[in-house]
Amino acid sequence: MTTRQAVAAGAGAAVLAVGGFAVADQAGITPLSATATTTGTECSAITSRGTVADACAQELLKWQQEFRNGLGTNTYYPKWKAANPGEYGRLKTWGTSVATTPQPTVATGYGAVVRYGLDQCRTWAADLAACVLP
Secondary structure: OOHHHHHHHHHHHHHHHHHHHHHHHHOOOOOOEEEEEOOEEEEEOEEOOEEOOOHHHHHHHHHHHHHHHHHHHOOHHHHHHHHOHHHHHHHHHHHOOOOOOOOOOOOOHHHHHHHHHHHHHHHHOOOHHHHOOO
């Protein structure tokens, strides 16, 4: 990876990370929790404005709108996919695999950002098929 690629990956990661935190802060959402039970995922969220109804659906929608759509419009993402097909393939497969599948290893900073985003989706999605990468 060249210095230019590293800088671009870092900038892309910062944009994705900051964008997600800014929207969560504007919505008044504090950290949420998802706990696995025998009946599926149980979600709860308490904010400064009270309890959030259907926190799992809201978090999944936020992930789809911000992270997945952000990747789709990010100019570096297609270049990263083309330059790192193995890493992209492992992350794409892991995103929709069973919940007990361990996280894949990544070799790039941008891959780490994508893995983090997928981990967020996997935390909130009742159906992991919703966590597919573009």
